[in-house]
Amino acid sequence: MSVWLINLRIFMFLMISFFYYWRILDSDVFLKGVVIVAAVGFVLNHYLLFHNESFAYKLLVIYLDGLLSFGFGFLFPNSTLYLILVGVVAVTLFIVVAESKKHRIYGLLFVLLWLMVMAATYLQTGELDFLGNLLSISIVAFSAVVGNLIRRLIEASEVMNEQFLQLNVAHEELSVAHQQLQSYSHQVEEAAKIRERNRIAREIHDTVGHKMTALFVQMELANELIKYDLVKTKETMGVCMDLAQGALEEIRFSVRALKEEEETAFLPSVHRLIEGFYQSTGLQSTLELRGNPSNIQIALQLTIIRLIQESLTNAKRHGDASETSIKLDCLPEKIRMEIKDNGKGASKIIPGIGLKNMKDRITEMGGELVYESVENKGFRIFVEFPLAEKRWVIGGTS
Known part of the structure; x- marks a missing residue:
């Protein structure tokens, strides 16, 4: 009171x-x-x-x-x-x-x-004095009403105080949860970086190691042919140069990927990736962005950067493309991305290491990947990541 x-x-x-x-x-x-x-x-x-x-x-x-x-x-x-x-x-x-x-x-x-x-x-x-008593009785009745209102006001005040305390407790718990979420986000980001570096290390071992092995074989062959046939020796040396150039490009791609791991800004990283790829390969790219990219969580940003990098690499390496188009739609409930090139395409797609890694990475983030290609009409991939809900269907039909 x-x-x-x-x-x-x-x-x-x-x-x-x-x-x-x-x-x-x-x-x-x-x-x-x-x-x-x-x-x-x-x-x-x-x-x-x-x-x-x-x-x-x-x-x-x-x-x-x-x-x-x-x-x-x-x-x-x-x-x-x-x-x-x-x-x-x-x-x-x-x-x-x-x-x-x-x-x-x-x-x-x-x-x-x-x-x-x-x-x-x-x-x-x-x-x-009936009137005097009646007047005083009305005062008593009014006092009872006032007392009842005061009690309700006190109860409402106590409820508000209790709710305020609960709100403070909830706010503190939310702050702790937010800090834990930030810590978890950093852990997820670091884990994603570690997985990406391990993937790059495997690719270096599989692709560069394969090319270097083939290069040594060709160089030994050229060393033997130089004694008997200069024409075939020159052809073999040409193959050696192609293998060395391919291995060099693989190393450059891997070094660029490791460097991008240290970047924190999403769009600047994408711009540097596309520009660097153009300077090293001559592949022209167009980037169309719609929506607010700040809705994309950090781990998903890293995945998208890797997808763009993998798509550009495949477009140049396997499709011999000269142009690519990248469309990124940042919606409140999902992220959609389409990447297509003007390469030579293929009538039948045989997924290699790049496409398999890309699909695994997308599935891990709860997304879906669709790709298609027509011979002489380039290659196209479509990726979608849900932000509000993730859904997997295991077995049966959907």
């Missing part, structure tokens, strides 16, 4: 007690003593009411205040000021008690006591 309401309550008790005391004749020592005892009782009850949390204890104190208030009605039959005290008690009662059934019981007790005071007044004075 608010401090101002507590102070107003005891002020009303003492003020009404003082009015009664002031109206008593000096010769009537007994009544003055009763009023003083009642005032002291009000003060003690007020102190006890707000220093004990027991509901039954508070109810007992309110009963005592009510009896003291109605006692003024019996002792001073010509005054209805006691009903103001009863109104203060009613405010306190309706603040403490929440059950409407008990409100009706207390209301009935109040009416009975009020009728008893009116009967005693009529017996002592032969008069009955």
